[in-house]
Amino acid sequence: MGSKRQLQTAEVIKRHFGDVLLKEGSYIYGDAFVTVTQVKVTPDISEAKIYLSIYNVNDKEAVLSSVRRNLAHLKRNLSQRIRKHIRRVPDLSFYNDDTLDEMYHLNKVFDNLHAQKLMGEEE
Numbered sequence: 001m002g003s004k005r006q007l008q009t010a011e012v013i014k015r016h017f018g019d020v021l022l023k024e025g026s027y028i029y030g031d032a033f034v035t036v037t038q039v040k041v042t043p044d045i046s047e048a049k050i051y052l053s054i055y056n057v058n059d060k061e062a063v064l065s066s067v068r069r070n071l072a073h074l075k076r077n078l079s080q081r082i083r084k085h086i087r088r089v090p091d092l093s094f095y096n097d098d099t100l101d102e103m104y105h106l107n108k109v110f111d112n113l114h115a116q117k118l119m120g121e122e123e
Contacts, residue, residue, distance in 0.1 A: 010039040013048050016081040029066045032057040037097040046089040052095035067094050
């Protein structure tokens with residue numbers, strides 16, 4: 001857990017970067033649906049790790065790399081939005097958050113096990 005300032009900065013970045021992706025994202029990565037799930041900020045507020053959930057596309061790594069290629073443009077838009085909240089925008093790095101994908105996979109596995117159990121009880 002971070003300090004109060006870290007948590008506040010992370011929340012400001014999360015909220016405003018989500019808006020930037022909503023506005024600019026379709027120009028960068030097309031029809032993919034990308035959301036910001038989590039932001040972690042270093043104690044000195046110099047770096048921010050942004051975790052993105054990517055849907056509606058098969059190649060998630062391609063979407064992530066196009067976001068990384070457009071880092072300067074995205075950071076400029078973010079800095080215009082948060083300049084009254086934060087003095088200096090931290091360096092941004094992006095990561096794929098596959099938590100929901102894992103959850104869907106586990107639900108599918110449990111559903112299959114439940115169906116097999118029901119089939120075994122009928123026999």
